[in-house]
Amino acid sequence: MNKFMEFLEGFLLPIADRLNNNRYLTALRDGFMVALPLIIFGSIFVVIANFPFLDKVISEEAFAAYQAALGPASASTLSIMGMFVIIGIGYKLIEHYGLESIYGGVVALASFLILTPQVFEEVNGVIPTSSLGAEGMFLGIFTAFISAELYRFFVQKDWIIKMPSGVPGAVSKSFSALIPITLTLSIFLVIRIVFSFTSFETVQNFIYTLIQEPLTALGSGLPATIIAVILIQVFWFFGLHGQIIINSVFDPIWYALNDQNLDAFQAGEELPNVVTKQFIDTFLVGMGGTGMTLAVIILIFIIGRSRQLKELGKLGAPAGLFNVNEPIIFGLPIVMNPLILIPWLVAPVVVTLITFFSMSTGLVPKPAGIIVPWTTPPLISGFLATGNAWQGAALQAFNLVVVCVIWWPFLKILDKNYYExxxxxxxxD
Structure with a gap:
């Protein structure tokens, strides 16, 4: 066991450290956090607009009018979530360099819009909302990174207009950003023109065909999901925030899959994906936090005899109910505790398999694409994430029982050691 622990520590810790300190992954993670309040707002109104049995209570016309009235809430947030993420990435990356961060956000968005194809109608050009959502997510991420780096390069080369000292600060900053922004956007305009002469016609088609589509197909599969889940658990075992590290890589894929399900759900069509952002956040993380430690808290109240575990249960229960599990991770402890390594790794994998096959076989509805706030208590979150389906809550309850069974012998041993x-x-004494 000690040699195995030393191997994991020597192999994984350097990788995790590099990922944690990578400025692009950090900007990507923080960019999604910028968009999160807007995403949650839109998700709340998707739930309200599709409230269960409401279509049976009121007339068909009234229900259609009701959904039409609430539709703009999700259309102006969830449907164009990629746009907010792009602004957030550009902002955070330029902020990392200590420059005027707001220009990082706007130049990233403008660069993306230059590359985004428009549909020309009789009078005006229209940008489809699909291009601003899941379909354009990968292009937006690459564009934000590149545009921010170009802007930084031009600023640090001092290719700026310097105004006299008496000029107001806001005016001076605007003129300082003029040349870097102009050069950056001009480069993206040239890129758009060049791609118009290729078989792809647009950069978006190129990215989607060669990169996003294959990665999305890979990320939606069970093997890649299990690998991601195991890595999250392993990183946390060594005291590193596995959720942040792994989500930095997988979030673009999981959010894209989430948006595909949301579009299908709102259109009344069959949901295409089992694995989505809410598959992870609701049916794994959303049951007491990473590792589904709400089950551990329940077990503590059932079998705990030691004062240490009893006090830990009282301390961790209120937070665990809302999916905050740092008291359990560091108080049990889970970090660097070989005794609980097996249930810590095995339980999430078993629950992933149960959840995946329950949804893929139709026993439980697939996640509807609704972003449920991560602090939503279990059962409620399962109900909401599956489009107000009771089976989602039932699956969470069943999974908690499974996790309790897996943890039982190991927690019993730990409690016995503490008690003795x-x-x-x-x-x-």
Whole structure:
């Protein structure tokens, strides 16, 4: 066991450290965080617009009018979430370099819009919302990275207009950004023109065909999902935030899959994907936090005899109910504790398999693409994430029982060790 631990530590810790300190992955993660409040707002109104049995209570015309009235809430947030992520990435990357971050956000968005194909109608050009959502997500991410780096390059080369000292700060900053922004956007305009002469016609078609489509297909599969889940658990075992590290890589894929399901759900069509952002966040992380530690808290109340575990259960229960599990991770502890390595790794994989096959066989509805706030308690989150389906809540309850069964013998041993240690300490006193 010790040699295995040393191998994992020596192999994984350097990789995790590099990922944590990578400026692009950090900007990507923080960019999604910028968009998160808007995404949650839109998701809430998707739930309200599709409230269960409402179509049976009111007339068909009234229900259609009701959905039409609430539709703009999701159309102006979820449907164009890629646009907010792009602004966030550009902003955060330029902020990392200590430059005027707002220009990183706007130049990233403008560069993306230059590359985005427009549909020309009788009078005006129209940008389809699909290009601003899941379909354009990967192009947006690459564009944000490249445009921010180009802007930084031109600024640090001092290719800027310097205004006299008496000019107001806002005016001076605008003129300072003029040349870097002009050069950056001109480069993207040239790229668009060049691609118009290729068989792909647009950069978006090129990215989607050669990169996004294959990666999305890979990320939606069970093997890649299990690898991601295991890595999350392993990183957390060594005290590293596995969710942040792995999500930095997989979030673009999971969000794209999520958007595809949301479009199908709103259109009343069959949902195409099992694995989505909500598959991970609701049916794995959303049951007490990473590793589904709400089950551990439940077990503590059932079998715990040691004062240490009993106090930990009381401390961790309120937070665990809302999927915050740092008290359990560091108080049990889970970090660097060989005794619980097996259930810590095995339980999430088993739950992933159960959830995947339950949804792929139609026993439980697939995630509807609705972004449920991560602090939503279990059962409620399962109900909402599956489009207000009771089977989602039932699956979460079943999975909690499964995790309890897997953890039972290991937690029993841990509790026994603590209990005997406490008794020995009392006898010495």
């Amino acid at each position: 240690g406490e008794n020995e300490a009392e006898s010495v």
